[in-house]
Amino acid sequence: MVERLSAEGRVRFTDPSDDEVAEWRRVVNYAKRHDMEPEGRRIEKVPYGGRGLEFFLAEGPHPNARSQRPAANGPVPVPARLGHLHxxxxxxxxxxxxxxxxxxxxxxxxxxxxxxxxxxxxxxxxxxxxxxxxxxxxxxxxxxxxxxxxxxxxxxxxxxxxxxxxxxxxxxxxxxxxxxxxxxxx
Structure with a gap:
């Protein structure tokens, strides 16, 4: 699947059966879990037509990925005195x-x-x-x-x-x- 996406850019399935959809989802999840996606890209899946699916390679990490979250810096310090106020x-x-x-x-x-x-x-x-x-x-x-x-x-x-x-x-x-x-x- 990754080789096909790299070569073709997009892969579309116009009317897959439920079993085919489940199998492609397993294939994509396997590729993601085992770091098989190309460097700097990720596999995305979107609906295509009525029941169809389209897979493509998107740039960068997923917007909801943990790497995109700001680092927690701990508690915010509260001043002891009211000086140098904003x-x-x-x-x-x-x-x-x-x-x-x-x-x-x-x-x-x-x-x-x-x-x-x-x-x-x-x-x-x-x-x-x-x-x-x-x-x-x-x-x-x-x-x-x-x-x-x-x-x-x-x-x-x-x-x-x-x-x-x-x-x-x-x-x-x-x-x-x-x-x-x-x-x-x-």
Whole structure:
């Protein structure tokens, strides 16, 4: 099959039986598992006509291949103090209409957002102000990766609870939780 694909470019089966389809899939899977594909190319299969199949050699690794995934760099460091703030986090810190919560939670939220912003910049991503409306108790940043913006917000989880343990819990959430943002940056 690999020799035929290399010579012809594309191989089409216009009306294969179910047994033939199963056999060709086994052949292609065998070739992939045993590194029989030509260097820098991969075998692809697409439907052809009604019941047909077409095989061809595509360039490079498959887009979903593990080699195409960015390496996980571990946890994002969170600063201990609010110094050298990213401009977007600095504006958020100065806005007393955002992150309306007890001071320790507001500080922790700003530290988390600063850590994410600093890591995003280190990895070459853009960090910008969020243009959507927030509730007074939350604030956040947009992190732009390959042209796609993801909003990261922080807010107090149960601000109006009369139970001290519940009202003392910060919530990193909204459209994307801060811990999910770490995965996005990975």
């Amino acid at each position: 401009p977007v986090v600095g504006v958020l810190k100065g806005d007393d209409q955002r992150l309306v919560m007890p001071s320790p939670f507001r500080c922790r939220s700003l530290l988390l957002l600063q850590g994410l912003a600093a890591e995003a910049v280190r990895r070459g991503y853009e960090v910008r102000a969020v243009h959507s409306r927030f509730y007074r108790r939350e604030g956040g940043v947009d992190i732009v990766v390959d042209g796609f913006a993801r909003t990261i917000t922080a807010r107090q989880e149960f601000p109006e609870s009369t139970i001290p343990e519940r009202s003392a819990r910060p919530r990193r959430g909204g459209r994307a939780r801060a811990d999910q943002a770490v995965g996005m940056l990975a």
